[in-house]
Amino acid sequence: MGRLAAPWRRTGGARGTRDFLTVFRVAWRADPWHVTQALACAIVAAGNPAVQVWLMAALTRSFIEAATGRSDLRGVFTALAMMAAAGLIAQLLSMVQTRAMQRCQSQLTAHLSGRIVDRAIRLTLVQAEDHQVQDALQRATREVGFRPGMLLQQMVQLVGQVSGFAAVGVVLFSLDYRVALLAMVAPLPTLVAQILAGRRGYALEHARSADRRRLAYWQQLASQPEPLKELIALRLGPLVAGRHSAVLARVVREDQALAGRNFRQGVPLAVVAAVLTFVAQVVAVLVTVGTAGIVNMFAVIQGIVALQSNVQQILSSLSNAYLNQLYLRSVMGFLALPEAGVTEGTLAFPSRLERGVELREVTFTYPGTELPAVRDLSVTLRPGETTAIVGLNGAGKSTLAKLIGRLYEPTAGEILVDGKPIHAFTIDSLRDRVAFVFQDYVRYQFTVADNIELGAEGAEGAEGAAVPRPAVRRVAEAVGMAAYIDALPQGYHTQLGKVFEGGVDLSGGQWQRLAVARGLIREASVRVMDEPTAAIDVVTEASLLDVLTEAAPGRVNVLIGHRFSSVSRAERILVLSEGRLVEDGSHDELMRMDGVYADMYKTHVLAPDPAVP
Numbered sequence: 001m002g003r004l005a006a007p008w009r010r011t012g013g014a015r016g017t018r019d020f021l022t023v024f025r026v027a028w029r030a031d032p033w034h035v036t037q038a039l040a041c042a043i044v045a046a047g048n049p050a051v052q053v054w055l056m057a058a059l060t061r062s063f064i065e066a067a068t069g070r071s072d073l074r075g076v077f078t079a080l081a082m083m084a085a086a087g088l089i090a091q092l093l094s095m096v097q098t099r100a101m102q103r104c105q106s107q108l109t110a111h112l113s114g115r116i117v118d119r120a121i122r123l124t125l126v127q128a129e130d131h132q133v134q135d136a137l138q139r140a141t142r143e144v145g146f147r148p149g150m151l152l153q154q155m156v157q158l159v160g161q162v163s164g165f166a167a168v169g170v171v172l173f174s175l176d177y178r179v180a181l182l183a184m185v186a187p188l189p190t191l192v193a194q195i196l197a198g199r200r201g202y203a204l205e206h207a208r209s210a211d212r213r214r215l216a217y218w219q220q221l222a223s224q225p226e227p228l229k230e231l232i233a234l235r236l237g238p239l240v241a242g243r244h245s246a247v248l249a250r251v252v253r254e255d256q257a258l259a260g261r262n263f264r265q266g267v268p269l270a271v272v273a274a275v276l277t278f279v280a281q282v283v284a285v286l287v288t289v290g291t292a293g294i295v296n297m298f299a300v301i302q303g304i305v306a307l308q309s310n311v312q313q314i315l316s317s318l319s320n321a322y323l324n325q326l327y328l329r330s331v332m333g334f335l336a337l338p339e340a341g342v343t344e345g346t347l348a349f350p351s352r353l354e355r356g357v358e359l360r361e362v363t364f365t366y367p368g369t370e371l372p373a374v375r376d377l378s379v380t381l382r383p384g385e386t387t388a389i390v391g392l393n394g395a396g397k398s399t400l401a402k403l404i405g406r407l408y409e410p411t412a413g414e415i416l417v418d419g420k421p422i423h424a425f426t427i428d429s430l431r432d433r434v435a436f437v438f439q440d441y442v443r444y445q446f447t448v449a450d451n452i453e454l455g456a457e458g459a460e461g462a463e464g465a466a467v468p469r470p471a472v473r474r475v476a477e478a479v480g481m482a483a484y485i486d487a488l489p490q491g492y493h494t495q496l497g498k499v500f501e502g503g504v505d506l507s508g509g510q511w512q513r514l515a516v517a518r519g520l521i522r523e524a525s526v527r528v529m530d531e532p533t534a535a536i537d538v539v540t541e542a543s544l545l546d547v548l549t550e551a552a553p554g555r556v557n558v559l560i561g562h563r564f565s566s567v568s569r570a571e572r573i574l575v576l577s578e579g580r581l582v583e584d585g586s587h588d589e590l591m592r593m594d595g596v597y598a599d600m601y602k603t604h605v606l607a608p609d610p611a612v613p
């Protein structure tokens with residue numbers, strides 16, 4: 001998966017600048033008026049320090065004239081009033097800027113968050129299962145909430161600060177260029193310290209992604225009702241808390257070490273900065289004392305202070321922007337994750353199959369593993385019949401199911417649909433025509449109707465629909481849930497699950513029946529059901545199996561199961577062992593063969609699964 005990780009490992013100024021500009025471009029496109037407003041306010045308000053230097057000179061002059069009896073105090077009061085007015089205007093501008101920035105920032109965050117979700121839903125299953133991709137997604141999701149917004153704010157501030165710097169610089173240079181130069185150089189050591197600290201902080205956070213995910217996982221275990229139930233029952237609380245705090249202790253140790261290094265490096269650089277500032281002020285006094293008199297000296301000293309604080313603000317914004325830009329790479333890196341390059345053709349996946357799905361010497365090895373999960377498997381799944389797949393745990397049944405539905409691509413061999421390579425069909429039409437009931441189905445915290453309707457092709461959910469479609473009722477009846485749903489407080493519009501307010505929770509078997517209903521509602525030509533009745537009681541299972549194994553002309557039915565009550569009904573049974581197809585035939589044929597299947601069947605019948613209700 002090194003190829004996938006490449007984009008966010010790339011470093012360098014060009015990339016940083018590009019990310020910087022991307023943020024600005026996105027904000028500008030989203031809301032040009034408020035970006036302009038924020039920039040204009042920042043530039044105008046930036047003139048304030050220069051105005052204050054100028055007013056200070058006027059104030060000193062008026063004060064000396066009043067003190068020496070050459071005029072009254074009106075000039076002093078006027079200068080003070082102007083200083084207050086300039087300060088107030090700067091303050092008001094900053095408030096307008098803040099308001100404009102907040103609007104821009106929230107639009108920027110919303111836009112980039114949306115793009116992260118868009119990219120995440122286009123991941124292939126192999127990518128989504130890759131821990132590096134999971135780390136990257138987690139980093140991007142964490143950073144997108146505030147980094148781009150902060151970066152935008154720092155960019156606007158920088159524009160204002162640079163304008164202010166130019167204004168004060170002009171005033172100071174006009175007074176004495178040596179003082180101006182010294183005042184500008186003095187804060188540079190502080191910048192160096194900030195940048196080094198920022199880089200170290202980023203490197204640490206980056207290396208810590210896996211730990212962050214572990215922490216989030218432990219926290220989730222301790223806070224979600226499902227795992228919490230097992231934690232309480234098995235008294236696993238101390239174990240979870242122990243592992244959580246062990247990771248946290250490591251995080252704290254690393255943070256402390258980082259703070260120590262930053263401090264040790266920051267102190268000498270701060271001393272150098274202070275010495276340079278002192279030298280600048282001494283030079284200011286020396287050059288003004290003999291030539292320009294007290295008025296200019298005050299102005300120069302204030303100019304130095306203003307310029308220094310300005311330069312410091314610029315440096316601080318630059319180093320913060322640099323740091324935020326480093327973190328922003330997590331967001332941009334995830335967005336730039338290469339598309340997996342899934343090849344697809346232009347053909348529409350058939351709504352009725354004639355020759356079925358043929359696997360030719362298909363092998364599949366999970367990335368990062370040595371042994372293939374499916375090996376050299378050749379078989380044709382015929383339409384109009386149900387093919388059951390059996391085998392021990394880890395035999396490769398679920399992997400095979402995912403290969404048939406093109407959730408994985410074979411490492412070797414090929415899959416043909418009605419004689420054409422599976423990649424000759426468009427992915428969208430394939431997804432629309434292949435229905436899945438997963439072993440680890442999702443308990444959608446939506447309404448009952450949505451939980452079923454989501455299975456329909458091109459589903460948009462039933463949200464807002466006054467009454468569920470007849471198809472929803474039909475499949476609810478098929479899975480034996482119709483009467484139960486009608487008795488719910490809001491029928492098909494009842495919110496399910498514990499996550500949202502007012503949700504009604506279902507039993508494990510009822511959730512699975514809804515998952516099966518999702519598989520049934522789709523007009524599929526391939527239906528793949530991975531242990532669809534594992535949590536369903538035997539009475540319901542019997543009637544449900546009639547529906548699941550119902551042969552439909554033109555449809556390939558694949559049923560994975562451990563219960564022989566279900567698999568023995570299939571017209572054809574494939575037996576997998578360590579990824580290989582070891583037996584193939586009807587129940588009677590396989591029993592006569594007296595091989596692996598017959599052994600499993602006899603064991604199952606003689607010692608029935610205790611989990612079966």
Ligand SMILES: Nc1ncnc2c1ncn2[C@@H]1O[C@H](COP(=O)(O)OP(=O)(O)OP(=O)(O)O)[C@@H](O)[C@H]1O
Pocket residue numbers: 129366367369373391392393394395396397398399400439
């Ligand atoms: N995402 C994955 N990444 C790496 N290896 C995997 C992954 N999923 C499954 N495997 C491995 O592939 C092999 C086949 O797994 P698979 O889930 O297909 O078995 P199965 O026959 O469906 O098992 P079960 O009856 O337990 O559901 C196993 O050795 C498993 O460890």
